[in-house]
Amino acid sequence: MGESMTLLTGVISHLPAMAVRKRLSAAALLTLTLTLLVVLAWTPAVAWPLRLGALLLLLLLHTASLHHCAHRSQRELDERTEQLRESELRLRSLIAAAPDIICFKDGEGRWLEANRSDLELFCLQGVDYRGKTDAELAELTDPIYRDAFLACEASDEAAWQAGTLARCEERIPLAGGGERVYDVLKVPVFADDGERRGLVVLGRDVTALRAAERQLRRTEERWVMALDGAGHGVWDWDATCDKVFYSHQWKAMLGYAPDEVGHALDEWSSRIHPDDLDACKAALQAHLDGKTKHYRFTHRLRCRDGRYKWVLDQGMVFDRDPEGRPLRLVGTHTDITAQKAAERDLAASEARYRNLVEVAPYSIQEIDTEANIRYANPASAAILSYTQEQLRTMNVADLMPHEHRETFLAFIQDLCEQQPPPEPLDNENITGDGRRIQVRVNWNYLHDAAGKVSGFVSISDDVTDVRRAEAEIQRLAFHDHLTGLPNRLLLQEQLAEMLAAQRRSGQIFALHMLDLDHFKEINDSLGHPVGDQLLESVAARICEAVPSDDFVARLGGDEFALVQRELTDTADASTLALKLIETIARPYKLDENLVYTNASIGILVNTDPSASVDVLMSRADVALYKAKDAGRAGYALFEESMSHELQQEMSLTRQLLQAIEMGELMLEYQPQFSLADGRLVGAEALLRWRHPQRGVLYPGDFLEVAEKRGLMRPVGNWVLDEVARQAADWASRGLVFGRLAINLCAAQVNDEAFAEVVRGILNDTGVDPGLLELEYTETMLMKASDSSRAALHEFSDIGISFAIDDFGTGFSSLMYLKLFHTDKLKIDREFVRDLLTDPGDAEIVKATIALGSALGLTTVAEGVEAEEQAEFLRQHGCDQVQGYLYARPMSAEALEGHLDAQGVLLD
Incomplete structure (x- = not known):
C-alpha cells in the first residue's frame, strides 16, 4: 500500500515535467490529474484523510475546470460574434457594390433589401421601397417600368410554385430608350411547415452577351453557308x-x-x-x-x-x-x-508512282523539314531551268527572291510544329536562266514511322501565263474592250477618290459626259465595224486633247466621260468642252468612208464634296440631256433648275404611264362637214387626259414629254384601239357618221410591229376598215422605213383611208404623194387663220386646193372659225371643213346626240 501511494505521489509530482516533455495540452494534463485523483479517492486501502483530501482536491479541480471551460466558451462566442458582425458588414458592402442586381423579398413578395444596382435600374433611389410589392413600386417610379414590375411578380410566383431555384430572363426597359436583358436566379425559402418565408433574387446584365450571341449566330450562319457552298x-x-x-x-x-x-x-x-x-x-x-x-x-x-x-x-x-x-x-x-483512291493507287506500286512522277508535266519535289530538296522530277528541272542533280543540292528558299527567303523558312518551321491542314500556295521562283515565274504549289506532309513530320511533297506548276491572263481579265473587268479606256466601274472609283480628295483639300473638279450625235445612223448606214472604228478614233482624239492626268472613260455605246482634275473655275471646263467638240467634229477617214460626227457634252463642276458618285453622274447626265435637247453639238453646264425640270418631266412620264393603265386617257371627236351641203362626213379623234389633280389636259400639255420619253407608241396604239372600238360600236347600232380620223405618230409608224399591231386591233374589234382614216405628216412620210410603207399600202388595199395632215408645213415632194396611197390633204389651221389678211397664206391655201383637185384628192381645211373663211374656201373648191364655226370637239356621247339631232340615226 505504501508503495502504491509512493508511486501515485511520484506520478503526480512528475506530471508537469511529463507535460513539458510529452507536450501534453492543458486539457490532457487536467484529465490525467483527475484520473489519478479519482483512483486515489476511491482506493479503499488509502487512509481516509488522504482520500478525503483527494476528494476535496478533485472537487476543486472540477470546479476550476468548469469555470475555465465557461470562460473559454464565452471568449469563443464573443470572437465568433465579432467575426459574424464583420462578415455581415463585408457581405452588405459586397452586395451594395455588386454590379449584379440583388434583392430580398419576404414570403408575400414585399421588398426587404435591394442593392444599389437594383435601385438604379428601376430609378428607386430615394424611394422608401422596403415593405412594398412590385405592383406598389410600379406606381412610385417611371410608368415605363410597370410591365417589367408585373413580369417580375409573375416570375416570382413561378419560382414559388416550382419550390426550388428558378431561372428566367427578364427585359427591363430604359427611360432613355432601349432595354437591358437580365439573366435572373430566384431562390425561394420555406419554413419547415412549407410556409413561404422569403425570396432571394439575383440578376446579371447579359444585354451585351445576348447581342454577342446574336452576332455569333449570324456569323456562324454565314460561315456554315460559305463552307457548304465550298463543298x-x-x-x-x-x-x-x-x-x-x-x-x-x-x-x-x-x-x-x-x-x-x-x-x-x-x-x-x-x-x-x-x-x-x-x-x-x-x-x-x-x-x-x-x-x-x-x-x-x-x-x-x-x-x-x-x-x-x-x-x-x-x-x-x-x-x-x-x-x-x-x-x-x-x-x-x-x-x-x-x-x-489516288493514294491507294500510288501506294499499290512505287514503280508506277515513280513512272508517273517522272513523266508528269508538273514540278514534283520532295523536301525535308528544313526545305532542302531531296528529290525533283524532270518536269521540275525543266520548269526551273536547272538539272535534277542541281536541284537536289539546293534549298527551296534558293529558288525564291532574296527578300522572301527568311519568311518562307519560318513558314516551313511553323508547318513542322503546328501541322495545319495543307493549303495551296502561290510562290515566286527565279529560274536558272534568271527568269521570274509564278508557281502554284499544292503540298502535303510526309511522316516517318513514328508519325512525326519528316518532310513535304509538293506539286507545282508554272502559272505565270495564268496569272498574266487573270490580270488581263481583271483589266478587262475595269476597261472597255474596244477602246481600252477605263469603264463605268473604274470611273465610279475615280469619282469616289476625287470626292475624298475634295473633302480634304477643297479642290474643285469637273465631270464631262460626252455623247456622239446621230451615231446610230452611222452604225445603221455604214455598219458596225465602221462604227467601232469611229469610237476608237473618237477615244484617241479625246485622250490627245486633254491633259495626261485627266481621266477618260467609255461608259458604253457612244457615251464617254471625262474627269477634269485641275480646275480653277467654270470657265476652264467650258474651254475644254469647246476644244473637245471642235476636235471630235473634224472628219474621220474610216476605210473608204469620210465620216462626220459631233458630240454633245454635259458638264458638272462639282463644289459639293458631300455628294455621292451616283449624284455626280446623274447631274452630269441631266446637263447632257439639256445639251442634246438644245440642238446637239454643244455643251451645257449643270444647274439645279435642270434637275427640277427633269424631275417634272420624269414625274409627268410616270403619271402618263399610270394614266394609260388607270383609264385616265379619253377621246373627243371634232366633226368634219362637207363644205358644199353641210353634211356630216366624219370626225377627227382628239386625245385628252383626265388628270386627277390638274383636270383635263390637251395634247400640247404632255405629248412633247411623251415623245421625248418614248411613250408615243403606247399612247398612239391606245388611241387607235379606242377609235376602232368606238367605230365598231357605232356601226353595230346603225349610226352613220363617215370616217373617224386618227393621227399617227412617227414612233408608231416606224415600229417594226406596227403592221402586226394594226392587224390585231382590226381582228379584236371587228371594225370595218372603211370606217377608219389614218393621218400622218409629210415629215413622217420622208422617214418611213420600207416595212412601214409596205404596211400602209396593205392597209390602203383593205379599205383604210389616209390623209396627209398639216400639209405644207413640212418638207416633202410630190414623189411621196405618189409613193403612198393618199386620199386627203389637210390644210393646216395656221394657213386658214390668216388667209383673209395674209396674201401669202391665201395663195398657199388656193395652191393646196388646186393640187388636191388635180391629184383627185379630197381637201380638208382645219380651224375654220368664221363664215368669211368658209366662203373663201368654198369659192376656191375646198371639199371639207372642220372648226369651231361648225362644231367644237365633243365626247362620243355628245357626237351621238349631234347625229340624232340631225336625224341621222337609223331605225
Missing part, C-alpha cells in the same frame, strides 16, 4: 446536351435529305466504318483532352445507299468549362474519296 459538310457538337448540328451539305454528301438525319452523335459515329471507328475515337479523344490543337482524322462514312466515302474529318474545341471539359466542337467533313 464542306459542317458539324457542330454541343457536348452539354450531346446534340450535333449537321449542315445540309453534310447530309447531301451522304445522300440524305435534310429531314432524314437527326441531331444525335450516333448519326455520325454509327456511320463510321468499323475498321476506322477506334482510331477515329482515339484521335477525337486526344483533342478533347487537349493533347492536340486541332482534331483531324481521315476515315470512311457510310452513305445512304450503303457505299462508303472517305472523308477528311477536321474540327476544334471552341469552348471549355472552367475545369477544362469541352463544351462545344465545330468541324467539317470533306469528301476525299477520289483523293483516297
Whole structure:
C-alpha cells in the first residue's frame, strides 16, 4: 500500500515535467490529474484523510475546470460574434457594390433589401421601397417600368410554385430608350411547415452577351453557308446536351435529305466504318483532352445507299468549362474519296508512282523539314531551268527572291510544329536562266514511322501565263474592250477618290459626259465595224486633247466621260468642252468612208464634296440631256433648275404611264362637214387626259414629254384601239357618221410591229376598215422605213383611208404623194387663220386646193372659225371643213346626240 501511494505521489509530482516533455495540452494534463485523483479517492486501502483530501482536491479541480471551460466558451462566442458582425458588414458592402442586381423579398413578395444596382435600374433611389410589392413600386417610379414590375411578380410566383431555384430572363426597359436583358436566379425559402418565408433574387446584365450571341449566330450562319457552298459538310457538337448540328451539305454528301438525319452523335459515329471507328475515337479523344490543337482524322462514312466515302474529318474545341471539359466542337467533313483512291493507287506500286512522277508535266519535289530538296522530277528541272542533280543540292528558299527567303523558312518551321491542314500556295521562283515565274504549289506532309513530320511533297506548276491572263481579265473587268479606256466601274472609283480628295483639300473638279450625235445612223448606214472604228478614233482624239492626268472613260455605246482634275473655275471646263467638240467634229477617214460626227457634252463642276458618285453622274447626265435637247453639238453646264425640270418631266412620264393603265386617257371627236351641203362626213379623234389633280389636259400639255420619253407608241396604239372600238360600236347600232380620223405618230409608224399591231386591233374589234382614216405628216412620210410603207399600202388595199395632215408645213415632194396611197390633204389651221389678211397664206391655201383637185384628192381645211373663211374656201373648191364655226370637239356621247339631232340615226 505504501508503495502504491509512493508511486501515485511520484506520478503526480512528475506530471508537469511529463507535460513539458510529452507536450501534453492543458486539457490532457487536467484529465490525467483527475484520473489519478479519482483512483486515489476511491482506493479503499488509502487512509481516509488522504482520500478525503483527494476528494476535496478533485472537487476543486472540477470546479476550476468548469469555470475555465465557461470562460473559454464565452471568449469563443464573443470572437465568433465579432467575426459574424464583420462578415455581415463585408457581405452588405459586397452586395451594395455588386454590379449584379440583388434583392430580398419576404414570403408575400414585399421588398426587404435591394442593392444599389437594383435601385438604379428601376430609378428607386430615394424611394422608401422596403415593405412594398412590385405592383406598389410600379406606381412610385417611371410608368415605363410597370410591365417589367408585373413580369417580375409573375416570375416570382413561378419560382414559388416550382419550390426550388428558378431561372428566367427578364427585359427591363430604359427611360432613355432601349432595354437591358437580365439573366435572373430566384431562390425561394420555406419554413419547415412549407410556409413561404422569403425570396432571394439575383440578376446579371447579359444585354451585351445576348447581342454577342446574336452576332455569333449570324456569323456562324454565314460561315456554315460559305463552307457548304465550298463543298464542306459542317458539324457542330454541343457536348452539354450531346446534340450535333449537321449542315445540309453534310447530309447531301451522304445522300440524305435534310429531314432524314437527326441531331444525335450516333448519326455520325454509327456511320463510321468499323475498321476506322477506334482510331477515329482515339484521335477525337486526344483533342478533347487537349493533347492536340486541332482534331483531324481521315476515315470512311457510310452513305445512304450503303457505299462508303472517305472523308477528311477536321474540327476544334471552341469552348471549355472552367475545369477544362469541352463544351462545344465545330468541324467539317470533306469528301476525299477520289483523293483516297489516288493514294491507294500510288501506294499499290512505287514503280508506277515513280513512272508517273517522272513523266508528269508538273514540278514534283520532295523536301525535308528544313526545305532542302531531296528529290525533283524532270518536269521540275525543266520548269526551273536547272538539272535534277542541281536541284537536289539546293534549298527551296534558293529558288525564291532574296527578300522572301527568311519568311518562307519560318513558314516551313511553323508547318513542322503546328501541322495545319495543307493549303495551296502561290510562290515566286527565279529560274536558272534568271527568269521570274509564278508557281502554284499544292503540298502535303510526309511522316516517318513514328508519325512525326519528316518532310513535304509538293506539286507545282508554272502559272505565270495564268496569272498574266487573270490580270488581263481583271483589266478587262475595269476597261472597255474596244477602246481600252477605263469603264463605268473604274470611273465610279475615280469619282469616289476625287470626292475624298475634295473633302480634304477643297479642290474643285469637273465631270464631262460626252455623247456622239446621230451615231446610230452611222452604225445603221455604214455598219458596225465602221462604227467601232469611229469610237476608237473618237477615244484617241479625246485622250490627245486633254491633259495626261485627266481621266477618260467609255461608259458604253457612244457615251464617254471625262474627269477634269485641275480646275480653277467654270470657265476652264467650258474651254475644254469647246476644244473637245471642235476636235471630235473634224472628219474621220474610216476605210473608204469620210465620216462626220459631233458630240454633245454635259458638264458638272462639282463644289459639293458631300455628294455621292451616283449624284455626280446623274447631274452630269441631266446637263447632257439639256445639251442634246438644245440642238446637239454643244455643251451645257449643270444647274439645279435642270434637275427640277427633269424631275417634272420624269414625274409627268410616270403619271402618263399610270394614266394609260388607270383609264385616265379619253377621246373627243371634232366633226368634219362637207363644205358644199353641210353634211356630216366624219370626225377627227382628239386625245385628252383626265388628270386627277390638274383636270383635263390637251395634247400640247404632255405629248412633247411623251415623245421625248418614248411613250408615243403606247399612247398612239391606245388611241387607235379606242377609235376602232368606238367605230365598231357605232356601226353595230346603225349610226352613220363617215370616217373617224386618227393621227399617227412617227414612233408608231416606224415600229417594226406596227403592221402586226394594226392587224390585231382590226381582228379584236371587228371594225370595218372603211370606217377608219389614218393621218400622218409629210415629215413622217420622208422617214418611213420600207416595212412601214409596205404596211400602209396593205392597209390602203383593205379599205383604210389616209390623209396627209398639216400639209405644207413640212418638207416633202410630190414623189411621196405618189409613193403612198393618199386620199386627203389637210390644210393646216395656221394657213386658214390668216388667209383673209395674209396674201401669202391665201395663195398657199388656193395652191393646196388646186393640187388636191388635180391629184383627185379630197381637201380638208382645219380651224375654220368664221363664215368669211368658209366662203373663201368654198369659192376656191375646198371639199371639207372642220372648226369651231361648225362644231367644237365633243365626247362620243355628245357626237351621238349631234347625229340624232340631225336625224341621222337609223331605225
